[in-house]
Amino acid sequence: MTKERLKEIRKQAESHAGRASEIILELLDDMEKLRALKFRAGLAPVSVLEPWPYHPYLDKTFAEVPEDHLIAWRDARSRDVLMHDICLGIIAARDLKLYDLITQLARKPKVETLPDTSAQI
DSSP states (O other): OOHHHHHHHHHHHHTSOSHHHHHHHHHHHHHHHHHHHHHHTTOSOOOTTSBOOSTTSTTSBGGGSOHHHHHHHHHTSOHHHHHHHHHHHHHHHHHHHHHHHHHHHSOOOOOOOOOOOGGGO
């Protein structure tokens, strides 16, 4: 689905009242978030047709961003630092999955109760 089609759907949903249009708008917001995450996470192939994810050229295609801006963006970063950040992200994602798995599988601590002695008094 193209960005233009998504914009059309958004306009239609915004022009209607009701729960159905609210749900559609929520889904569109989630789609945009997932698309941005996918792009930032490097899961999508990067090409000159992909949207640029940063201001001031947000959502312009890569090919529409001026070359001097692209070069300035590249020069402001270190490839080694970017690689380090990716490694940290992968490690954090793995550790979060481990945490969730352990929480799911771990037995809840046993709560020992004292015998009821009120009847003996």
